């Protein structure tokens with residue numbers, strides 16, 4: 158048997174409910190595939206703030222670093238919304254990404270035939286969408302310095318941030334994106350604002366330079382405003398997208414909403430070495446927390462990404478993905494993806510049905 | 516008779532074709548409303564680059580400043596895409612906005628009942644969408660300093676930009692947005708990334724402060740990633756949106772694509788005093804330039820905004836808007852908005868039909 162240590166970070170809102178389902182799914186899958194998981198649950202986000210006063214306790218980061226992979230539920234909630242920056246749940250997440258050095262965020266947006274009606278886009282526009290956004294996650298305006306509050310040369314009070322990319326940061330995310338595109342449709346679209354921003358001009362230059370290492374991948378460039386339009390107009394034109402931290406934040410959320418089922422979408426954040434961070438792309442949904450209404454499938458599919466990208470356990474990963482599709486085929490739906498003729502279930506029951514499918 | 520001087524900036528691609536239509540529409544409307552226009556045509560963008568070597572010649576900016584309003588076609592094209600920053604058509608547009616100090620960009624996105632099928636969104640999601648994006652246009656990361664290329668403390672080569680807002684910049688755009696919302700549905704949604712960026716934290720603080728001057732307008736806040744999703748999920752929830760320069764660039768383009776008819780959408784850019792800048796939101800469409808295929812209605816509606824917001828000629832403005840609707844009702848469509856059962860026309864013929872409707 159292979160043994161792995163997994164740090165579970167349930168976090169806030171519906172986080173604990175969906176993590177509990179994903180944990181059971183991992184355990185059963187492991188027992189069938191000869192894998193033994195050691196789980197360690199640690200606090201992060203609002204939960205950690207309430208418990209320890211900080212959104213990412215040292216023990217949590219240490220446990221995460223020492224494990225083979227990290228599975229996160231969700232963070233945030235109204236309760237902490239007015240907190241100062243260092244005491245925001247979001248800050249804990251950013252510190253975790255930085256601490257784990259997971260610079261490459263992979264976010265698939267796939268319209269499943271079973272769920273095509275969930276999209277607000279017309280059927281013929283939505284069906285068949287299958288794209289992967291590769292977002293730079295530990296650089297750019299999220300982390301750039303200088304940042305803060307101050308006064309400008311005229312004495313006006315200002316707030317400011319720095320959008321900055323170094324060549325090595327662009328090169329390494331570009332390689333991840335080209336590798337990703339190579340395993341998919343061999344088409345990579347780099348999204349930037351190189352007609353205005355110097356940081357984007359360097360971005361475009363370096364992506365073009367790295368593309369010479371991947372002659373089999375077709376590279377194109379698109380301005381971010383146009384990309385935001387094209388995702389609505391014809392999302393099927395995209396195979397793999399690479400973009401910076403803030404544009405990736407915006408566009409990958411837009412892309413996921415285009416599928417209409419953000420309760421289904423996982424993500425993987427990977428570094429050069431060390432454990433990856435896996436999490437559903439949805440938020441903590443405080444309005445339905447604790448009501449057994451959450452869709453656990455995004456977290457279950459994040460566990461599948463954990464197996465594939467984090468541990469190299471492709472077969473076990475595939476088993477989970479197949480089980481999720483089978484559960485959908487058998488007509489089980491949580492409220493967010495429910496449509497007539499199907500069976501409405503809660504979070505726990507959905508979890509049980511996935512176990513049945515496995 | 517009232518007399519106004521209008522600077523016409525046809526620019527590149529389809530720009531000259533659509534400006535020529537809008538000029539005729541202004542002229543006829545003026546003659547019926549007792550308005551006399553003096554038109555002055557000047558080069559900008561790629562056209563100016565070819566003619567003078569710079570994308571915004573001094574004479575063009577001077578003429579624009581001395582006129583009562585400026586009507587722009589479109590700028591840019593493949594030919595100049597690889598140019599260095601100071602010789603990009605886009606730089607001319609940015610210099611024009613800066614030179615005219617037009618800090619408030621109003622971009623309506625309206626789904627007309629006649630064109631609801633043009634949207635890629637389902638009919639029930641698209642119909643009735645009527646929102647106004649108020650984008651800050653002369654600040655933020657577009658103009659923030661320091662910017663450029665260099666090396667960081669580790670000696671890595673970097674490209675960088677500064678996202679920066681001063682209180683006075685936020686306050687003045689907030690007032691424009693609240694005034695705009697007051698004349699519409701009295702709901703203002705401020706979009707930022709205050710969970711991560713200091714510039715956004717100051718933005719949110721000031722928008723909240725200014726809101727006390729407008730107790731009749733309901734203010735809400737939304738993170739930019741969520742806004743990108745909500746525009747796809749349920750665009751009807753929005754009345755007026757206020758956001759910064761770069762988020763406004765992305766979201767207003769997304770919003771316009773949601774209408775499915777970006778060939779129909781105008782924009783107005785206004786300052787504290789001095790002439791406003793009016794332009795269609797679509798680009799220069801080099802692929803169809805010179806083929807009499809462009810939809811001139813966005814520019815015609817920009818001329819209507821020019822009359823209303825730039826000159827205070829509400830009645831003349833209304834006349835143009837009514838004529839455009841009448842032309843659509845009579846079934847005339849350019850290729851971009853064509854659907855079965857209607858009459859396909861070119862740019863010039865569409866212009867003639869608008870004149871007929873007037």
Ligand SMILES: CC(C)[C@H](C(=O)O)[C@@H](O)C(=O)O
Pocket residue numbers: 247250251406710711740
């Ligand atoms: C919670 C927030 C800080 C985060 C981000 O902006 O990266 C989230 O929106 C995401 O995309 O994971």
Ligand SMILES: CC(C)[C@H](C(=O)O)[C@@H](O)C(=O)O
Pocket residue numbers: 352353382605608609764
């Ligand atoms: C052409 C470009 C510089 C411009 C911008 O980014 O502002 C355009 O996209 C717009 O929205 O008017």
